[in-house]
Amino acid sequence: MIDHPKARLAILISGRGSNLQVFIDACASGELEADIALVVSNKPDAAGLQRATRAGLATGCIDHRDYATREEFDQALVDALLPLQPDLVILAGFMRILTPVFIRPFYGRLLNIHPSLLPKYPGLNTHQRALDAGDGEAGVTVHFVTLELDGGPPVIQARVSVVAGDTAESLAERVINREHIIYPIAARWHLQGRLKLKDEGAYLDGDPIPPTGIQYHENLA
Ligand code: NHR
Numbered sequence: 166m167i168d169h170p171k172a173r174l175a176i177l178i179s180g181r182g183s184n185l186q187v188f189i190d191a192c193a194s195g196e197l198e199a200d201i202a203l204v205v206s207n208k209p210d211a212a213g214l215q216r217a218t219r220a221g222l223a224t225g226c227i228d229h230r231d232y233a234t235r236e237e238f239d240q241a242l243v244d245a246l247l248p249l250q251p252d253l254v255i256l257a258g259f260m261r262i263l264t265p266v267f268i269r270p271f272y273g274r275l276l277n278i279h280p281s282l283l284p285k286y287p288g289l290n291t292h293q294r295a296l297d298a299g300d301g302e303a304g305v306t307v308h309f310v311t312l313e314l315d316g317g318p319p320v321i322q323a324r325v326s327v328v329a330g331d332t333a334e335s336l337a338e339r340v341i342n343r344e345h346i347i348y349p350i351a352a353r354w355h356l357q358g359r360l361k362l363k364d365e366g367a368y369l370d371g372d373p374i375p376p377t378g379i380q381y382h383e384n385l386a
């Protein structure tokens with residue numbers, strides 16, 4: 166029998182790392198047939214780095230403040246990741262806008278999770294913006310990363326209702342539970358070769374994914 170080496174993930178973080186933890190757990194349980202080859206933070210004090218170390222993973226910190234330009238920072242990221250030949254690069258609460266220097270070498274193998282119902286609210290402070298607009302629902306979108314910030318094709322989107330008295334914090338708490346469900350599903354599709362980025366569009370099993378992504382439901386697998 167041919168021994169297929171496991172797929173390799175690289176995960177970029179900036180903070181707490183709860184999404185990273187979900188990937189650590191999914192790789193350990195076999196839900197994802199992958200190893201996490203490296204966890205990189207742009208912030209030295211990111212709590213997620215400790216989660217990674219606790220799980221016995223290789224970690225690195227590439228502090229954006231050590232680089233004069235975004236391109237030089239991105240090149241340092243590329244230099245750290247490229248030798249590992251990751252099958253998939255996961256942005257998990259990563260907070261630096263990436264330039265073509267990073268995106269080109271990983272194009273089609275780069276996913277992000279963004280806490281809004283894209284195309285609504287790209288950028289920062291998404292939950293507060295949804296509340297300020299009086300939206301009845303909020304949510305989260307996994308999407309391919311392209312040059313356009315939070316503008317790459319959506320893969321999966323999960324919605325939650327906004328309830329009376331919601332704050333950005335209470336909403337974020339409900340949304341993050343959904344994040345932890347949909348992100349590993351999208352990653353698994355990609356590792357299985359089912360999810361592709363083609364001509365700037367996302368495809369699952371050869372079929373174009375709708376412009377706001379596949380809507381999450383309980384039987385999605
Ligand atoms: N890069 C590209 N080219 N395309 C995307 O879609 C990206 C990306 C980099 C990060 C994540 C994104 C999010 O999900 C992401 C998607 C950071 C900012 C930001 O303004 C905006 C969106 C996202 C991440 N960052 C500030 C900056 O100057 C710094 C903010 C901070 O450090 O707190 O880079 O929301």
Ligand code: GAR
Pocket residue numbers: 178179180181182183184185213257258259260278279280288341344
């Ligand atoms: C998540 O809610 C993620 O969607 C969001 O940050 C949080 C990270 O949490 N991402 C962004 O806002 C990207 N700009 P985590 O560190 O616990 O995974």
